[in-house]
Amino acid sequence: MPDPILTVRGCHWISIAGVSDLRGRLNFVEAGKGLDFPPKRIFWLHGVPAGHRRGRHGHRQAQLVLVALAGICQVHLDDGKAKETVMLDDPGRGLHVEPLIWHELTDFSAEAAILVLASMPYDDAEFIRDYDEFKRLAVARVS
Numbered sequence: 001m002p003d004p005i006l007t008v009r010g011c012h013w014i015s016i017a018g019v020s021d022l023r024g025r026l027n028f029v030e031a032g033k034g035l036d037f038p039p040k041r042i043f044w045l046h047g048v049p050a051g052h053r054r055g056r057h058g059h060r061q062a063q064l065v066l067v068a069l070a071g072i073c074q075v076h077l078d079d080g081k082a083k084e085t086v087m088l089d090d091p092g093r094g095l096h097v098e099p100l101i102w103h104e105l106t107d108f109s110a111e112a113a114i115l116v117l118a119s120m121p122y123d124d125a126e127f128i129r130d131y132d133e134f135k136r137l138a139v140a141r142v143s
Contacts, residue, residue, distance in 0.1 A: 003093060008077040008084045016067060017093055026076035028089055028134035029065070029117065036064050036096070044069070044115045048108040057102040058128040063119040064103075065094040070111030078102040080138025088114060100138050102123075102131065 005012035016111060017025035031038040044137050045054055055075075060111055066075065068088040076085050088105075094117075105114065112141055120126060128134045 001130040004036040006077070006084055006086065007082045008101065009079045009082065011077050011079075011084075012096050014065065014094045014096050016092050016094050024099040025091075027088050029094070035065060035117065039119070040121045041118040041120075044113055045105070045108075048073075048112060049104075050108075050110075052108070053104055053106050054108075056102075056129070058078070058102045058134045059099050059120075060126050060137075061099050061120060062126055063099060064097040065117040066097065066105075067091060067115040067117075069113040069115050071109035071110070071122040072107075073105050073112050073114060076104040078108065080135055080141075098143060100128075100134070100141055102128075102134050102138075 006012055016027045017027055018025055018033060019024075029035045048054060059110070067087055069091050071087040072087060074085055075088055075095060077083065086095065128137065
């Protein structure tokens, strides 16, 4: 069954390649083969206490792919016009988030481990942490 089309512009599901046999499953990503950018930063979220949120920002230029390696969480997406909430719950698919998308991760299961592949190294100036500033930039982008 194909993944649903997302209504937030700049976000889409990608299939994470994998193989399976009696020993289990192995998934992998390769730049240029389902991943539109070479990762410059790789990190993961885990051990997020109940009720806590992660993200709550946008990026000026960076693209992200989020993958639930274990457990689940909700991802709230906002492109400045449309908002949508999706579930990360399958290590065989990733959520591609383009620049100027406000994203927030919530409702982590106790065993959740979320992998994030980023197109840029960490740079604090790259983050948009103020929602009003994000809205101004997002609206200007589509004008």
